[in-house]
Amino acid sequence: MKYLENSTLETLSSNLSIGAIDCILDVKLESYSCKMVQSDKKQWKAYGGSNESNNANSRQPLSPPDDFLCISPSPIGHSARMRHLSEAHSGSETDADDFVLLDSISKRTLFDLIGALNIAYPDYDFSDVKSSCFSLIPGIEVVMEAVDSKFFATVNNYTRIREELWHAIEDEIEPKDCRIYSFKPNYKDDPFSEDGCLWCLNFFFHNKGLKRLMLLSCRALSQNGAVPGVINVMIPTDRKDRRPESISDDVADLHLAKRPRHSEEFEAVMNYDGLAEQMSEGVTTGDCGYRYLEHPADVQVHAWGPDFAKALAQAVTAIYGYMTELDRVEEQFTMYYTAQANDLYGLVHAVMEEALCGFQSEPFFVGRRVVMDKLDLKNFTAEFQM
CATH class of the missing domain: 3.40.1000.50 (Repressor of RNA polymerase III transcription  Maf1)
Structure with missing residues (x-):
C-alpha cells in the first residue's frame, strides 16, 4: 500500500x-x-x-x-x-x-x-x-x-x-x-x-x-482537552502551591507548529483565565527570539531559532518573561533538568512542566535563561539548564 x-x-x-x-x-x-x-x-x-x-x-x-x-x-x-x-x-x-x-x-x-x-x-x-x-x-x-x-x-x-x-x-x-x-x-x-x-x-x-x-x-x-498536538502546561498562580501530581485547571494550551520560514518556530497560546493583556513586544537576540502577539482573549507567544532546540528554549523563556521581569532576576545559581516522553508533543509537555516546576516548589525558582544541552528527537529525551 x-x-x-x-x-x-x-x-x-x-x-x-x-x-x-x-x-x-x-x-x-x-x-x-x-x-x-x-x-x-x-x-x-x-x-x-x-x-x-x-x-x-x-x-x-x-x-x-x-x-x-x-x-x-x-x-x-x-x-x-x-x-x-x-x-x-x-x-x-x-x-x-x-x-x-x-x-x-x-x-x-x-x-x-x-x-x-x-x-x-x-x-x-x-x-x-x-x-x-x-x-x-x-x-x-x-x-x-x-x-x-x-x-x-x-x-x-x-x-x-x-x-x-x-x-x-x-x-x-x-x-x-x-x-x-x-x-x-x-x-x-x-x-x-x-x-x-x-x-x-x-x-x-x-x-x-x-x-x-x-x-x-x-x-x-476540545480546545482545552488533553489531545495530541495540544500540550497542557502548568501556569501556576499561587507560589505557595507545591508541584501537583497531575495537571490542574490552571493550564496553558501549547500549540506546536512549523512555519514556512528558514528557522523553526514554536507557537504557545496561554489561556490565563481571560486576564491576559494585549502585548506586542518581545525579545530578539541574533537568530533567536520570542514575541507576544496581540490577541483579544489570551496571550500568544511566538518563539523561533535556527533549530528546534533553540526555539523550544525561547518558548520556555517567553513564558517566564510573561510572568515576571527577567531583567530583575539575578543569576545566582543554575538548575539542571531532564525530560522524557513517548512522542514530540509529550516531550514538549515534559520540558515545560520541568521548567515551570520552580513556581510550584520550594525554594521558589525563576529561570532567566534556558539552554538546551541535549535534545534527542528520536528517543524523545531532553537535558537542559536554567
Missing part, C-alpha cells in the same frame, strides 16, 4: 482544519494504492494471508451500520439499513462477488483498511482491529449527510468548501463505484477515544477497479 499525493485533497484538509469553530479539527483526506509493496507482503503473510485467492477472498463479518450512522443528527430511515440479503453490487471486490452478503468483507480488503489506518495514524497500532469494527455503508448519500451535518456546524463558511470537497472526492475515487465502509473506534488505545475527542468520522472508499482506497477521517478535539 502506498500513499498517493494529491495537492487538492491536502489543501481541502488544511482549509477545513483552519476553519474550525470552537474546536480543533484534525481532518485527513488521503488516497492509497492497494497494490502491495514488499513490506505489505510480509505483513500480509504475518496477518495469516497467502497468495491463494480463496484465502484473500474469505469473508469476515461486519457490524450492522445502524450504530455507525449515529454520527448523523437526523435519524437514518429503514431504506438506509443494511439489507441482510444477497444481491448484486457494482463495486464487488472479486469477479465471483456478483452475489455476496453485504454484511461481510474480504480478508484482503480488511487488511487494506487496517493498513490505511496505520499509515494515517502512525503513532497507533490498528493491527488487532477486527472486522466487527467496520460496517458497510449503503451509499455516498449517507456519507454526505453525515459529513455535511458535522462540517456545517463546525467549519466556518463550509458552504463555500462543500462543493469543492465532494468534487475532489469524486475525481479521486469515484464513490458510486466503491464499497464504502465506516470505522467505529473500540474506545481503547486509538486516536478517536482519547480525552478531548468530541466526535469523529471515519469513512473508507474502496474502488476495486482503480485498485485504490481513500480515507475520509475527522476528529473534533
Whole structure:
C-alpha cells in the first residue's frame, strides 16, 4: 500500500482544519494504492494471508451500520439499513462477488483498511482491529449527510468548501463505484477515544477497479482537552502551591507548529483565565527570539531559532518573561533538568512542566535563561539548564 499525493485533497484538509469553530479539527483526506509493496507482503503473510485467492477472498463479518450512522443528527430511515440479503453490487471486490452478503468483507480488503489506518495514524497500532469494527455503508448519500451535518456546524463558511470537497472526492475515487465502509473506534488505545475527542468520522472508499482506497477521517478535539498536538502546561498562580501530581485547571494550551520560514518556530497560546493583556513586544537576540502577539482573549507567544532546540528554549523563556521581569532576576545559581516522553508533543509537555516546576516548589525558582544541552528527537529525551 502506498500513499498517493494529491495537492487538492491536502489543501481541502488544511482549509477545513483552519476553519474550525470552537474546536480543533484534525481532518485527513488521503488516497492509497492497494497494490502491495514488499513490506505489505510480509505483513500480509504475518496477518495469516497467502497468495491463494480463496484465502484473500474469505469473508469476515461486519457490524450492522445502524450504530455507525449515529454520527448523523437526523435519524437514518429503514431504506438506509443494511439489507441482510444477497444481491448484486457494482463495486464487488472479486469477479465471483456478483452475489455476496453485504454484511461481510474480504480478508484482503480488511487488511487494506487496517493498513490505511496505520499509515494515517502512525503513532497507533490498528493491527488487532477486527472486522466487527467496520460496517458497510449503503451509499455516498449517507456519507454526505453525515459529513455535511458535522462540517456545517463546525467549519466556518463550509458552504463555500462543500462543493469543492465532494468534487475532489469524486475525481479521486469515484464513490458510486466503491464499497464504502465506516470505522467505529473500540474506545481503547486509538486516536478517536482519547480525552478531548468530541466526535469523529471515519469513512473508507474502496474502488476495486482503480485498485485504490481513500480515507475520509475527522476528529473534533476540545480546545482545552488533553489531545495530541495540544500540550497542557502548568501556569501556576499561587507560589505557595507545591508541584501537583497531575495537571490542574490552571493550564496553558501549547500549540506546536512549523512555519514556512528558514528557522523553526514554536507557537504557545496561554489561556490565563481571560486576564491576559494585549502585548506586542518581545525579545530578539541574533537568530533567536520570542514575541507576544496581540490577541483579544489570551496571550500568544511566538518563539523561533535556527533549530528546534533553540526555539523550544525561547518558548520556555517567553513564558517566564510573561510572568515576571527577567531583567530583575539575578543569576545566582543554575538548575539542571531532564525530560522524557513517548512522542514530540509529550516531550514538549515534559520540558515545560520541568521548567515551570520552580513556581510550584520550594525554594521558589525563576529561570532567566534556558539552554538546551541535549535534545534527542528520536528517543524523545531532553537535558537542559536554567
